[in-house]
Amino acid sequence: MASSMILYWGSGSPPCWRVMIALEEKNLQGYQQKLLSFEKNEHKSEPVMAINPRGQLPSFKHGDNIINESFGACLYLENQFKSQGTQLIPDSSAEQALVYQRMFETLTLQQKMADVIYYTWRVPEDERHNSAVKRNKEALSAELQLWEGYFQKMDAGSYAAGKNFTMADVMVFPQIAYAFRFGLSPEKFIKLGEYHNLVKKRPSVEASWPPHWKENPQGMDILKDF
Amino acid sequence: MASSMILYWGSGSPPCWRVMIALEEKNLQGYQQKLLSFEKNEHKSEPVMAINPRGQLPSFKHGDNIINESFGACLYLENQFKSQGTQLIPDSSAEQALVYQRMFETLTLQQKMADVIYYTWRVPEDERHNSAVKRNKEALSAELQLWEGYFQKMDAGSYAAGKNFTMADVMVFPQIAYAFRFGLSPEKFIKLGEYHNLVKKRPSVEASWPPHWKENPQGMDILKDF
Numbered sequence: 001m002a003s004s005m006i007l008y009w010g011s012g013s014p015p016c017w018r019v020m021i022a023l024e025e026k027n028l029q030g031y032q033q034k035l036l037s038f039e040k041n042e043h044k045s046e047p048v049m050a051i052n053p054r055g056q057l058p059s060f061k062h063g064d065n066i067i068n069e070s071f072g073a074c075l076y077l078e079n080q081f082k083s084q085g086t087q088l089i090p091d092s093s094a095e096q097a098l099v100y101q102r103m104f105e106t107l108t109l110q111q112k113m114a115d116v117i118y119y120t121w122r123v124p125e126d127e128r129h130n131s132a133v134k135r136n137k138e139a140l141s142a143e144l145q146l147w148e149g150y151f152q153k154m155d156a157g158s159y160a161a162g163k164n165f166t167m168a169d170v171m172v173f174p175q176i177a178y179a180f181r182f183g184l185s186p187e188k189f190i191k192l193g194e195y196h197n198l199v200k201k202r203p204s205v206e207a208s209w210p211p212h213w214k215e216n217p218q219g220m221d222i223l224k225d226f
Numbered sequence: 227m228a229s230s231m232i233l234y235w236g237s238g239s240p241p242c243w244r245v246m247i248a249l250e251e252k253n254l255q256g257y258q259q260k261l262l263s264f265e266k267n268e269h270k271s272e273p274v275m276a277i278n279p280r281g282q283l284p285s286f287k288h289g290d291n292i293i294n295e296s297f298g299a300c301l302y303l304e305n306q307f308k309s310q311g312t313q314l315i316p317d318s319s320a321e322q323a324l325v326y327q328r329m330f331e332t333l334t335l336q337q338k339m340a341d342v343i344y345y346t347w348r349v350p351e352d353e354r355h356n357s358a359v360k361r362n363k364e365a366l367s368a369e370l371q372l373w374e375g376y377f378q379k380m381d382a383g384s385y386a387a388g389k390n391f392t393m394a395d396v397m398v399f400p401q402i403a404y405a406f407r408f409g410l411s412p413e414k415f416i417k418l419g420e421y422h423n424l425v426k427k428r429p430s431v432e433a434s435w436p437p438h439w440k441e442n443p444q445g446m447d448i449l450k451d452f
Contacts, residue, residue: 053372054334065323072326075301080319093306097291100298107333108280127355146279 001081005031008048008059010038012181012210014110014174015070016058021170022074024204027085035211071103074170086204088167098161102150102168109147109175112140117182117222141226144179144189147172151191157198165202173199181213183224227307231257234274234285236264238407238436240336240400241296242284247396248300250430253311261437297329300396312430314393324387328376328394335373335401338366343408343448367452370405370415373398377417383424391428399425407439409450 005028009016023031036042036057044055052059052068060066060073062080067073078088090096115136120128151158161168176196180186186193199205213219231254235242249257262268262283270281278285278294286292286299288306293299304314316322341362346354377384387394402422406412412419425431439445 062319062323065320067323067327069327069330071297072323072330076319076323076326079315079322089305093288093302094291096305097288097293097298097302100302101293101295104295104298124357127358129353131350132353 002028002030003032005060005062007031007033008036008043008057009033010036010043010057011212012178013038013057014178017174017177017208017210018070018170019058019060019073019077020208021173021204022077022088022167024207025086025088025165025170026077026081028077028081029207071171074167078167086165088165088170090164090166095162095164095166099166099168102161103171106168106171106175109143109172112136112143113175113179113182116140137226140223144184144192144226147176148189148191151195156194158195159199160195165199169199173205179223181219183219183221184226185224188226228254228256229258231286231288233257233259234262234269234283235259236262236269236283237438238404239264239283240404243400243403243434243436244296244396245284245286245299245303246434247399247430248303248314248393250433251312251314251391251396252303252307254303254307255433297397300393304393312391314391314396316390316392321388321390321392325392325394328387329397332394332397332401335369335398338362338369339401339405339408342366363452366449370410370418370452373402374415374417377421382420384421385425386421391425395425399431405449407445409445409447410452411450414452 002023005023007016007019007023009020023029034047036045036048038057042048043057048057048059049055051061051066054068056068058070058073059068062076065076067076074088089099114122116133119133119136123132150160155163159165159169160172173195176192177200180193180196184192186196200209228249231249233242233245233249235246249255260273262271262274264283268274269283274283274285275281277287277292280294282294284296284299285294288302291302293302300314315325340348342359345359345362349358376386381389383389385391385395386398399421402418403426405418406422410418412422426435
C-alpha cells in the first residue's frame with residue numbers, strides 16, 4: 001500500500017512533518033517521497049502543481065487519491081488504515097472530544113506563530129508597523145501560555161490529549177518543536193519543554209526529524225524573549 | 227442524547243452554522259442552545275468562558291465533553307453518531323479523499339474572506355494600507371475563482387465533493403453563503419451561485435439559516451465587485 005503513495009515535502013515545515021509522522025505511526029514506511037526546496041521555489045514545480053493547484057507542500061497522493069491539506073491527509077490515513085499501527089483517534093467519547101479539540105486549536109497556534117515568525121517575509125517593508133509587531137507578539141505569548149496551562153493541568157508525562165499519543169500530537173508536536181527551534185525557552189515554558197523532550201524521542205518523530213535541523217542543530221532566536 | 231448537548235452560537239457565524247448543520251444532519255434536533263450577541267460581547271460571558279477559555283463561538287458541550295472548535299465538533303458528531311442521520315464522511319477511499327481535501331481547503335477560503343471583510347475591524351486605522359487592501363482582494367479573488375473552477379469540473383447539481391452531501395458541504399457551504407450575503411455576484415460566480423441555490427433549500431440548512439439574515443434579507447456589498 002505504502003508504495004502507491006507519494007509525498008512531496010519541505011524540511012522543517014510543520015504541515016509536512018504532520019503527514020510524515022502519521023505515515024510512520026500507521027506503519028506506512030516505504031512510501032515514495034521527494035524532498036523539495038522552498039528556497040529554490042520547488043513547491044511551484046510541475047509535479048507539485050499537477051496535483052496541487054495551490055503549489056504548496058505537503059502534496060500527497062495515494063493511488064489516484066489526492067489529499068494535500070495536512071489535516072485531511074492525516075485523517076484520511078487514520079481512516080483508511082484504522083487497524084494498522086497506532087490508533088490516532090480514540091474510541092471513547094471523552095478522549096475523542098479532547099483529541100478533536102486540541103487538534104484544531106493547533107491551527108490558531110500555527111497562525112499566531114506565523115504572524116510573528118514570518119512578519120518581515122509576509123509584510124512589505126512600507127506596510128510594517130511596530131504596533132503590529134507588538135500586538136502579534138502579545139497574541140502569540142498569550143497563546144503559548146494557554147498551551148503551557150493545558151499541559152500544567154495534565155498528569156506528568158502526558159501527551160497533548162492524555163496518556164496516549166494521538167492525532168492531537170501529530171498536529172501540535174511539529175508546531176511546538178518549531179517554537180523551540182525558533183528559540184522558545186524551555187526554562188520559561190517548562191511543561192511545553194517536557195512535552196518536547198518526551199515526544200522528540202518517539203520513533204515516528206525521530207524518523208521524520210527535519211534533515212536540515214539535524215545538519216544544523218543551531219536554531220533561530222526569534223522567540224527567545226517570550 | 228441531544229438533550230445532553232448545549233451549543234452557544236452567534237447568528238451568521240460560519241463556524242457556528244457548521245455545527246448547527248451537522249447537528250441537523252445527524253438528527254440531533256432538540257439540543258439545548260443559546261443564541262448570543264457578538265455586538266454585546268456575550269461571547270466573553272461567564273457561561274462561555276467556563277467551557278471555552280478563548281471566549282469564542284461556537285462553544286459546544288456534550289455531557290462532560292467540550293469541543294469548541296467547529297471542525298472538531300462536527301467530526302466528533304459524525305464519529306459518535308455514525309449510523310444516525312446523514313453519513314458525512316463516505317467509506318470509499320476516493321470519495322473520502324476529496325471530502326477531506328475540500329473540508330480543509332475551506333480554512334483558506336475563510337482566512338482570505340476574513341482578510342477582506344474584517345480588514346477595517348481588525349487593522350487599526352494608522353496601520354491600514356491601500357496596497358494591503360488590494361493584495362487581500364486579489365488573493366480572495368483568486369481563491370473564489372479556484373472554488374468556481376472546482377464546481378465547473380463537476381457534474382451539474384453536484385455538492386462540494388460529489389453527488390452526495392458530505393462534511394465538505396458542512397464546512398464550505400456556510401462560507402459560500404456568507405460570500406453571497408456580502409455581495410458576491412451569482413452572475414460572475416455562476417457555479418458557486420448554483421451550489422448556493424442547491425444547498426440553501428436543504429432542510430438542515432433551512433432549519434439553521436441565520437435568524438438575522440431572515441429578518442433582514444438585505445446583505446452588504448463588500449464583495450460585489452469581485
